[in-house]
Structure formats: structure tokens, C-alpha cells
Amino acid sequence: MAYSFLLYTVAERVATISLNRTDKRNALNGALVAELRQAFAQAAQDDQVKVIILKGEGEAFCAGADLDYLQQLQQNTYEENLADSRELMSLFREIYELDKIVIAQVEGHAIAGGSGLVTVCDLSYVVPEAKMGYTEVKIGFIPALVAVFLVRKIGEGKAKELLLTGKLISAAEAAAANLITAVVPAAEIRDYVAKVARGLCNEASENSLKVTKKLIGTVLDHTIQDSLEYAAQQNAATRGHADCKRGIAAFLNKEKLTW
The missing domain is CATH 3.90.226.10 (2-enoyl-CoA Hydratase; Chain A, domain 1)
Structure with missing residues (x-):
């Protein structure tokens, strides 16, 4: 363009x-x-x-x-x-x-x-x-x-x-x-x-960056309890993401990971 x-x-x-x-x-x-x-x-x-x-x-x-x-x-x-x-x-x-x-x-x-x-x-x-x-x-x-x-x-x-x-x-x-x-x-x-x-680019998961940025921008809009519940839901959803599985596997195997 x-x-x-x-x-x-x-x-x-x-x-x-x-x-x-x-x-x-x-x-x-x-x-x-x-x-x-x-x-x-x-x-x-x-x-x-x-x-x-x-x-x-x-x-x-x-x-x-x-x-x-x-x-x-x-x-x-x-x-x-x-x-x-x-x-x-x-x-x-x-x-x-x-x-x-x-x-x-x-x-x-x-x-x-x-x-x-x-x-x-x-x-x-x-x-x-x-x-x-x-x-x-x-x-x-x-x-x-x-x-x-x-x-x-x-x-x-x-x-x-x-x-x-x-x-x-x-x-x-x-x-x-x-x-x-x-x-x-x-x-x-x-x-x-x-x-x-x-x-x-190289040291952080793209999904993790996206979700963390959204989390930071969202939590001030709600009560502490609602923010914590939202954070818990995002935590659980991220655990099932391919990036998290890849990152944890690399950590446990002591492998250097480039995102």
C-alpha cells in the first residue's frame, strides 16, 4: 500500500x-x-x-x-x-x-x-x-x-x-x-x-504477548473479583495453547527456544 x-x-x-x-x-x-x-x-x-x-x-x-x-x-x-x-x-x-x-x-x-x-x-x-x-x-x-x-x-x-x-x-x-x-x-x-x-520477536510467544497486553488493558475496567476471574480464565485458556505446550516442553528439556 x-x-x-x-x-x-x-x-x-x-x-x-x-x-x-x-x-x-x-x-x-x-x-x-x-x-x-x-x-x-x-x-x-x-x-x-x-x-x-x-x-x-x-x-x-x-x-x-x-x-x-x-x-x-x-x-x-x-x-x-x-x-x-x-x-x-x-x-x-x-x-x-x-x-x-x-x-x-x-x-x-x-x-x-x-x-x-x-x-x-x-x-x-x-x-x-x-x-x-x-x-x-x-x-x-x-x-x-x-x-x-x-x-x-x-x-x-x-x-x-x-x-x-x-x-x-x-x-x-x-x-x-x-x-x-x-x-x-x-x-x-x-x-x-x-x-x-x-x-x-525471538524471546516471547506471540500468543502470550497478545493475551498479556489484553489482560493489562482490561483489568482496570472491572472489580478485583471480576478481574481475577477474567485472569484465571485467560490463564486456563493459555495453558491449552500450542505456544504454551511448546514453551514448557522446551523448558523441561533444557532446550533453547526461539519464537
């Missing part, structure tokens, strides 16, 4: 989706959001893809909403803005609920919607120089969609601080708040993320 605003490649069971609007600092508009949804769907349906890396070309990871796009939104009806908001909502949810692991490789600033993309990824590695922040309130907008995921990820108190002040924070501050996985030097980040992706 050809993309106008993205680069899409697959190698060694890893799909790399690169935002490629470098003249706009990879800012989001309706067309880019649509292409991102298509690219993630393509990766989701590809049996040769086990892990997905999301990154940005050029100096920025993603600078948030495109200025021309923001101007256009001023002319939209409520119904048009609702439909547009649901497109971004669907993208965030699709990344969050995707059966495959999504890694954000952040080599430049991730602002507003750019921080939103990082928030919904499963793992995120950021260079020390990058700034992050949810700056929507500073232009009279609200960080509505990302708030749903951010509160789950870092808790209400810290989410309030970031969302209400709209302040930019360093990669180190983002790591301290558990917003990102780790800070990695710019000279090392590409090899580092590639190594993480290879590890997931």
Missing part, C-alpha cells in the same frame, strides 16, 4: 511506521490520521509482523495538530468535528488494543497529539533532548481523548498536573512519571529499539 505522509517497511518481523511530514514537523491532520489507521491495520493483518515501531522522520516525532488543520476545524459544524474527533479516537484505541506490541521511538519533540501517540504505545523510548507535553489548554482546546489513556497510565494526580498546566517536560521527567519506558541517548536509540523489538 502506498502512503503519502508515512513510510512503511517490514523487516525481520518488525513493521516500522514513520511519520513523514517533515516540512510540518510531522503534525497531524485528517489525512495523516487516516493513513496511520491504514498502516496499523496493515501491520495487524500481516502474519509476518510481530512487533510495530512508530517513529518520526526529521527533527520532530510529532508536533501535534497541523495549523492549517486547526483553522479548518473552526469552520466545521459540530457533527463534522465529532466525526473528525472519532477518527483520532479510533486511532488511539486501535493502537492501545492492537494484538501486537507497539513501540514508540521518539527522537524529537512530541507535543499535544504527538504525546498522545506516545501515551497509547505499549513501550516508548525517548532521546534526552525531546520535550513532551499536552499543551491543548493553552490554545483553548482540551486534551480530551488522551486524558482517557493518560489517567490509566500514570494516575489522576500526575495526569491533572500535565493536562491542566499544559507544560512541556523533559524526557527524564516523563520517565520519572512513568509516562515513557526509558530515556536513551540519541546515538544509541535506533539500535536500542531494534534490540528490544528483536527480543520480543
Whole structure:
């Protein structure tokens, strides 16, 4: 599939989706959001893809909403803005609920919607120089969609601080708040993320990754008892899966297993 605003490649069971609007600092508009949804769907349906890396070309990871796009939104009806908001909502949810692991490789600033993309990824590695922040309130907008995921990820108190002040924070501050996985030097980040992706591909069962990701995303929606019952059911179902039988057999026979 050809993309106008993205680069899409697959190698060694890893799909790399690169935002490629470098003249706009990879800012989001309706067309880019649509292409991102298509690219993630393509990766989701590809049996040769086990892990997905999301990154940005050029100096920025993603600078948030495109200025021309923001101007256009001023002319939209409520119904048009609702439909547009649901497109971004669907993208965030699709990344969050995707059966495959999504890694954000952040080599430049991730602002507003750019921080939103990082928030919904499963793992995120950021260079020390990058700034992050949810700056929507500073232009009279609200960080509505990302708030749903951010509160789950870092808790209400810290989410309030970031969302209400709209302040930019360093990669180190983002790591301290558990917003990102780790800070990695710019000279090392590409090899580092590639190594993480290879590890997931070769050292973990695809079914186990999928079920564990779903379990983590589900348990907060229910009572402790319901969550435990759901976890017990997933535990029992996984024991009967071919991956589990293969993994246990290799462990008992002291065999090195490559997934």
C-alpha cells in the first residue's frame, strides 16, 4: 500500500511506521490520521509482523495538530468535528488494543497529539533532548481523548498536573512519571529499539504477548473479583495453547527456544 505522509517497511518481523511530514514537523491532520489507521491495520493483518515501531522522520516525532488543520476545524459544524474527533479516537484505541506490541521511538519533540501517540504505545523510548507535553489548554482546546489513556497510565494526580498546566517536560521527567519506558541517548536509540523489538520477536510467544497486553488493558475496567476471574480464565485458556505446550516442553528439556 502506498502512503503519502508515512513510510512503511517490514523487516525481520518488525513493521516500522514513520511519520513523514517533515516540512510540518510531522503534525497531524485528517489525512495523516487516516493513513496511520491504514498502516496499523496493515501491520495487524500481516502474519509476518510481530512487533510495530512508530517513529518520526526529521527533527520532530510529532508536533501535534497541523495549523492549517486547526483553522479548518473552526469552520466545521459540530457533527463534522465529532466525526473528525472519532477518527483520532479510533486511532488511539486501535493502537492501545492492537494484538501486537507497539513501540514508540521518539527522537524529537512530541507535543499535544504527538504525546498522545506516545501515551497509547505499549513501550516508548525517548532521546534526552525531546520535550513532551499536552499543551491543548493553552490554545483553548482540551486534551480530551488522551486524558482517557493518560489517567490509566500514570494516575489522576500526575495526569491533572500535565493536562491542566499544559507544560512541556523533559524526557527524564516523563520517565520519572512513568509516562515513557526509558530515556536513551540519541546515538544509541535506533539500535536500542531494534534490540528490544528483536527480543520480543525471538524471546516471547506471540500468543502470550497478545493475551498479556489484553489482560493489562482490561483489568482496570472491572472489580478485583471480576478481574481475577477474567485472569484465571485467560490463564486456563493459555495453558491449552500450542505456544504454551511448546514453551514448557522446551523448558523441561533444557532446550533453547526461539519464537
